[in-house]
Amino acid sequence: MTSAAGSGGGLAPRLAARIRREGSIGFAPFMEAALYDPEAGFFAGGGGAGRAGADFVTSPEVGSLFGAVVARALDEHWAELERPDPFIVAEVGAGRGRLARDVLRADPRCAPALRYLLVERSLALREEQRRVLTLEPVEDVLGPVMTLEAGASPEPVPGLGPMFTALDELPGAPIDGVVLANELLDNLPFDIVERTRIGWDEVRVGASTGDELREILVPAEPDLVAALGRLPATVPTGTRLPVQRAAHDWVAAAAQRLRHGFLILIDYCASTDELVARDGGWLRTYRDHRRGGPPLHAPGHQDITTDVARGPLLDAAQRAGLRLLEDRSQARWLVAHGLDDLVAEGAAVWRERAHIGDLTALAGRSRITEAGALTDPEGLGAHRVLVFRK
Numbered sequence: 001m002t003s004a005a006g007s008g009g010g011l012a013p014r015l016a017a018r019i020r021r022e023g024s025i026g027f028a029p030f031m032e033a034a035l036y037d038p039e040a041g042f043f044a045g046g047g048g049a050g051r052a053g054a055d056f057v058t059s060p061e062v063g064s065l066f067g068a069v070v071a072r073a074l075d076e077h078w079a080e081l082e083r084p085d086p087f088i089v090a091e092v093g094a095g096r097g098r099l100a101r102d103v104l105r106a107d108p109r110c111a112p113a114l115r116y117l118l119v120e121r122s123l124a125l126r127e128e129q130r131r132v133l134t135l136e137p138v139e140d141v142l143g144p145v146m147t148l149e150a151g152a153s154p155e156p157v158p159g160l161g162p163m164f165t166a167l168d169e170l171p172g173a174p175i176d177g178v179v180l181a182n183e184l185l186d187n188l189p190f191d192i193v194e195r196t197r198i199g200w201d202e203v204r205v206g207a208s209t210g211d212e213l214r215e216i217l218v219p220a221e222p223d224l225v226a227a228l229g230r231l232p233a234t235v236p237t238g239t240r241l242p243v244q245r246a247a248h249d250w251v252a253a254a255a256q257r258l259r260h261g262f263l264i265l266i267d268y269c270a271s272t273d274e275l276v277a278r279d280g281g282w283l284r285t286y287r288d289h290r291r292g293g294p295p296l297h298a299p300g301h302q303d304i305t306t307d308v309a310r311g312p313l314l315d316a317a318q319r320a321g322l323r324l325l326e327d328r329s330q331a332r333w334l335v336a337h338g339l340d341d342l343v344a345e346g347a348a349v350w351r352e353r354a355h356i357g358d359l360t361a362l363a364g365r366s367r368i369t370e371a372g373a374l375t376d377p378e379g380l381g382a383h384r385v386l387v388f389r390k
């Protein structure tokens with residue numbers, strides 16, 4: 001990150017005024033405002049297409065194949081849980097609802113039991129979900145309940161699925177099913193520390209005269225350094241690392257809501273050694289379908305994201321009582337859950353109907369190109385899929 005700053009419409013002056021009033025703020029509160037300020041944050045404006053350029057799409061945006069594989073994985077987890085009805089699937093950071101729609105289109109076996117919660121913080125994106133799915137009131141999706149015998153506890157009514165609803169956060173009720181998050185953790189606010197000759201500094205955000213935002217380095221508090229987890233024996237002076245406490249807190253909260261089931265996290269992950277070697281390249285911004293400017297530049301107008309530090313995340317999950325079941329690349333996870341069969345099906349449809357060239361034929365052919373993008377070892381295929389059991 002450079003110390004360059006810039007204006008971001010109304011948000012930069014507001015942040016500068018707050019900093020002048022209250023003093024410097026950590027990078028996490030800066031990022032919280034830049035991405036999630038209810039009026040001017042990047043996602044408040046319906047952002048999230050910020051990565052939808054040729055090089056930086058999320059997996060659901062590639063096409064419907066990703067959702068078709070997720071549908072198969074959900075079926076497997078449903079069977080492992082002995083087919084509960086209702087079967088709750090909470091997708092957190094659901095964006096525009098593309099993945100949820102593709103799961104529905106794939107017609108999973110769990111559909112009659114499926115109650116799908118699209119948990120999305122951005123009101124604008126929750127509104128967009130209505131364009132791709134019929135959303136029901138949350139109380140209908142989490143209820144209704146019936147009491148079979150006098151004095152017995154109420155039981156949920158089975159067989160009403162598939163039902164979908166939108167929420168701004170995970171519900172308080174216990175979840176029996178799956179909590180799923182694709183590219184959520186990398187977007188949760190993180191702090192930044194920098195290695196010095198004698199310890200660690202925190203990279204904070206200050207304001208100069210005018211509304212310019214700029215970096216300020218102060219000695220880091222011990223709890224910030226502790227959240228880095230285990231470090232390599234030598235970390236060169238000047239190395240910067242993300243401290244992802246909000247991601248760890250989120251995992252703890254998700255684990256607490258999950259009564260029986262699975263937590264599936266899909267994200268860019270890296271070991272601390274890799275983060276050190278990336279020399280700050282773990283922090284990326286996106287704007288207008290391409291890489292954006294320095295992170296303090298134009299808050300609210302660009303996405304800010306990081307590689308997720310794998311070690312501290314696994315530690316947080318373990319502390320939260322989650323057991324790691326799977327830890328593999330997205331490419332391998334997709335193959336393990338039926339990608340090759342779905343591509344072969346698509347190729348067969350294309351062979352049969354290429355001469356007609358209708359939408360069915362094109363969708364068949366599209367599976368072949370989508371599979372290439374989703375398993376690309378230099379791109380989406382390198383994401384980690386972490387599956388935990390509780």
Ligand SMILES: C[S@@+](CC[C@H](N)C(=O)[O-])C[C@H]1O[C@@H](n2cnc3c(N)ncnc32)[C@H](O)[C@@H]1O
Pocket residue numbers: 043048058059060061092093094095096119120121122125168169181182183184187188
């Ligand atoms: C990079 S986007 C990913 C969207 C989608 N999962 C995809 O793969 O295309 C991250 C999304 O997470 C949402 N988000 C961030 N923090 C959240 C939270 N605590 N709860 C719910 N959604 C959140 C953002 O608003 C944004 O839509």
